Amino acid sequence: KSSDIANIVASTGVGDADGIYVDDVAKYLNSPAETGTQGIGDLVNGLTSNIEGIQTHIIQLLTAKVDRLEAAAGVGGGNYFNITNNAELLNAIQESLAEILLETDTAFVAPVVPTSPDNRTFSGQRIYLGFFYPHNDEPWHGNLKKFGINNSGQIIDANGNSATNPDGSFKDVLNADNPAGNSYTASSFWSSGDAGRVSAGGTGDILLTQIGSRNIYTYFSNSNLTDSSNQFSITNANLTAALLTVADDTEKDKLIDFIHGVDSYDEYIGSDRPWVMGDILHSKPNVVNYSQYDFDVASNEANCTINQNTIYVGANDGMLHAFRDCDGEERWAFIPPEFLPRMKDIRGNKHPYFVDGSPVSYTYDADRDGNIEAADGDKVVLLFGMRRGGDAYYALDVTDPDVPKYLWKIDSSQADFAELGQTWSTPNFGLVKNSSGDVVLAAFVGGGYDNLNEDGRFGNTQGFTNSDVSPPTADAGHVTSTATVTPTKDGTTPVTNNPKGRGIYAFEVATIGAGGVPTIATSATKVWDFVYGEASHTYNSTRLTHSFPTDITVLDTDYDGFVDRLYAGDTGGQMWRFGQYGAGGDSLRPYSNPVITDWIGKRIFSANENGDGTTGRKIFYRPSVTLQIGGIINLYFGTGDRAHPLNKNVVDRMYAIFDRNQVTPEEIDADNIIDVTDNLLQEDSTSAADIQALLTSLQAGALLSGGPVSDNFGWQINLDETGHDGEKVLAPTLAFNKVAYYSTYSPGGLSMDPCLPGNLGTSRLYAVDYLTGEAVLNFNNPANNGAANNDVESTANNNRADDDAGNVLRKEDRSIDLGVGIPSGVVVLLPPSGEVKLLIGSGGGIRSVDPVLGGTVYPIYWRSY
Structure with a gap:
């Protein structure tokens, strides 16, 4: 009734009280803050629980435009169309359906489970999730949420109730499907009844209460970011209209207020924006423990005097955010200065x-009391890159989480780092010695991603704003792999268009003095690199014709405290090994000298049989490794183009590559490894003689015993199953307890049917024996994939298919469907109870998988940063 609406307008202040309520109602329905507190669920479909904001799309037919209707759609978060013919009507309906689909298809980056603040040999009892969902015509929404984990490894909400359904989705009575018939909605910490919805609860909801008091900083010259000269505020004279690339001071002030959260452009008919937190698309939250406390006492968790821990995460609202773990409030946010001219793009x-x-941290606790206190000489350094946002890495001193300090940055404008591309690689720490013999804590990163050349060679499927690395590319949708740039096998013709990212870097975080006391680096200092064209590393470097977006696998293989070997893959499908070699680069001597300046790299494997990248297999993620008896190192990884997940024109693979520590590494490819795609070792039709021959080829026994391994360099599984078109590995692989776990993604049908505006594709988890590629879990049963139970199949001729529980394992048991969307990597949960769980994110939910159990896990080597 009009009187009810008038009362709502008066009590909430969301409307203009002019007596015409269509825009006021649209605004009210679309405001998560208001709907969460005013009980709008009582007014919509008889619901009595809080619900997320509702969009209003308006299609006006064959009449002159009504400004009020256009305004209503704008404040309602929807689209307005004034159509004059059938074609425009069809387009309006399609766009609105696509927008609705995008809003419901939420997802998050890999779940983060930090160590316990009171016993750091175990996983903590909290899990952190960064969320996002897309919008067509307003900034994408994001959120950061925190849930609990009980002693059995079950995800619980703030009230101690189970937070997820068996399929991994969050318990939510407002879910239209409500698959488990939930009687309650899970509440994340700091929130109530928000489940896994993006625009409800979490730090995003709390941020709406801080709009007028946020601490947002950038950097000009004072290293103390809290100094007034660095504040992102309208009173800071350093922030000019020219710097922010807007017309005048009025527009400058509007933009600054808008970034803080004020509705300065009157887009929403209210004083504040309905949602402020930007999307957390690829940035994994990093939780830094600043205080040690009894984790089992509930009152400690929400007491900000006791729990001083801080969550750092990047977002595509232009900022690195720091949130208090105790209550979810934002401590501060930092805008890297090169983003200032682009902040206006957030409104586009x-x-x-x-x-x-993803930010990572190095922590030094001088007295090892579990509390970070500057007076004790403790240190915390935070490093983060930009991924798709640019070509820089930043270092901040966050020893005092309320007073961040700028240390330095590196980017491609500096001569020592000129090869840097987009900084996709998350830094990985390790101790080395520099050319002067000093002990240095170094950060290892890949050279970055070169989207101009990679998109040019294999097609682009997304639109990206301009960055310092390469120009923007158009949205081409689902495309065929066509090579417009073709590097030769020996690399004599490198890629064109100012290529970037070809190699890896190590830069200094701190020098380590007597007693392990660090002196934090005050400037960007390169410790070592191996990049294309580097004069001091000419051996094999001409083959560095592709970018390295991957993280670096850093190993200390002799446990002396110093890094002695690195592994990394590139976008040409090549796997590289870096370490200490002898004269001429022939004899491998990784244990003899930790002085990193003498290191070089060698290509040890190519996923593309022709030796170059034109076949299309790319390596985007670091290998997971196991160390075998006799010094053999097994590498587990998959191929897949993370930048073009919809492409179906490449047959990608899952790999196990055995680095046999040979004196002269051969360049191996598919001809030197065993194809185990068909899983013949567990087929009943495979003869005993054929099984033995295959086992001999795989040389699993020799690998386990440390005996001679003369021929086999590993195995591969082709991702070419019928109905799995375009299946690819788009997350790190995990090798754990003699099992290799791979998560994969298969794009959907990409139908042009206007009634099917989108298709998110399918995510899967594979679990295979780490030496043979055989199935190890009974995935293919009615309780999982819904497939016919194969437990009654005969194993009379081949008992390798029998597992300990009496199940029959075949090729189909290697994988299980997880849901929709691109899955995260697998996270191992090690609770104090010892009930190990594997967690994997997919389609806005968290699946829990019981791993293959082995013997007792005990530490043989410990390293922490």
Whole structure:
């Protein structure tokens, strides 16, 4: 009734009280803050629980435009169309359906389970999730949420109730399907009844209460970011209209207020924006423990005097955020200065990228009391890159989480780092010695991603805003792999268009003095690199014709405290090994000298049989490794183009590559490894003689015993199953307890049917024996994939298919469907109870998988940063 609406307008202040309520109602329905507190569920479909904001799309037919209707759609978060013919009507309906689909298809980056603040040999009892969902015509929404984990490894909400359904989705009575018939909605910490919805609860909801008091900083010259000269505020004279690339001071002030969360452009008919937190698309939250406390006492968790821990995460609202773990409030946010001219793009209809990389931290606790106190000489350094946002890495001193300090940055404008591309690689720490013999804590990163050349060679499927690395590319949708740039096998013709990212870097975080006391680096200092064209590393470097977006696998194989070997893959499908070699680069001597300046790299494997990258297999993620008896190192990884997940024109693979520590590494490819795609070892039709021959080829026994291994370099599984078109590995692989776990993604049908505006594709988890590629879990049963139970099949001729529980394992048991969307990597949960669980994110839910159990896990080597 009009009187009810008038009362709502008066009590909430969301409307203009002019007596015409269509825009007021649209605004009210679309405001998560208001709907969460005013009980709008009582007014919609008889619901009595809080619900997320409702969009209003308006299609006006064959009449002159009504400004009030256009305004209503704008404040309602929807689209307005004034159509004059059938074609325009069809387009309006399609766009609205696509927008609705995008809003419901939420997802998050890999779940993060930090160590316990009171016993750091175990996983903590909290899990952190960064969320996002897309919008067509307003900034994408994001959120950061925290849930609990009980002693059995079950995900619980703030009230101690189970937070997820058996399929991994969050318990939510407002879910239209409500698959488990939930009687309650899970509540994340700091929130109530928000489940896995993006625009409800979490730090995003709390941020709406801080709009007038946020601490947002950038950097000009004072290293103390809290100094007034660095504040992102309208009173800071350093922030000019020219710097922010807007017309005048009025527009400058509007933009600054808008970034803080004020509705300065009157887009929503209210004083504040309905949602402020930007999307957390690729940035994994990093939780730094600043205080040690009894984790089992509930009152400690929400007491900000006791729990001083801080969560750092990047977002595509232009900022690195620091949130208090005790209550979810934002301590501060930092805008890298190169983003200032681009902040206005947040209001556009194209999704810009900013702090898209994952922060990592180095912590030094001088007296090892579990509390970080500057007076004790403790240190915390935070490093983060930009991923799609740019080509820089930043270092901040966050020893005092309320007073961050700028240390330095590196980017491609500096001569020592000129090869840097987009900084996709998350830094990985390790101790080395520099050319002067000093002990240095170094951060290892890949050279980055070169989207101009990679998109040019294999097609682009997304639109990206301009960055320092390469120009923007158009949205081409689902494309065929066509090579417009073709590097030769020996690399004599490198890629064109100013290529970037070809190699890896190590830069200094701190020098380590007597007693392990660090002196934090105050400037960007390169410790070592191996990049294309580097004069001091000419051996084999001409084959560095592709970029390295991957993280680096850093190993200390002799446990002396110093890094002695690195592994990394590139976008040409090549796997590289880096370490200490002898004269001429022939004899491998990784244990003899930790001085990193003498290191070189060698290509040890190519996933593309022709030796170059034109076949299309790319390596985007670091290998997971196991160390075998006799010094053999097994590498587990998959191929897949993370930048073009919809492409179906490449047959990607899952690999186990055995680095046999040979004196002269051969360049191996598919001809030197065993194809185990068909899983013949567990087929009943395979003869005993054929099984033995295959086992001999795989040389699993020799690998386990440390005996001679003369021929086999590993195995591969082709991702070419019928109905799995375009299946690819788009997350790190995990090798755990003699099982290799791979998560994969198969794009959907990409139908042009206007009634099917989108298709998110399918995510899967594979679990295979780490030496043979055989199935190890009974995945293919009615309780999982819904497939016919194969437990009654005969194993009379081949008992390798029998597992300990009496199940029959075949090729189909290697994988299980997880749901929709691109899955995360697998996270191992090690609770104090010892009930190990594997967690994997997919389609806005968290699946829990019981791993293959082995013997007792005990530490043989410990390293922490």
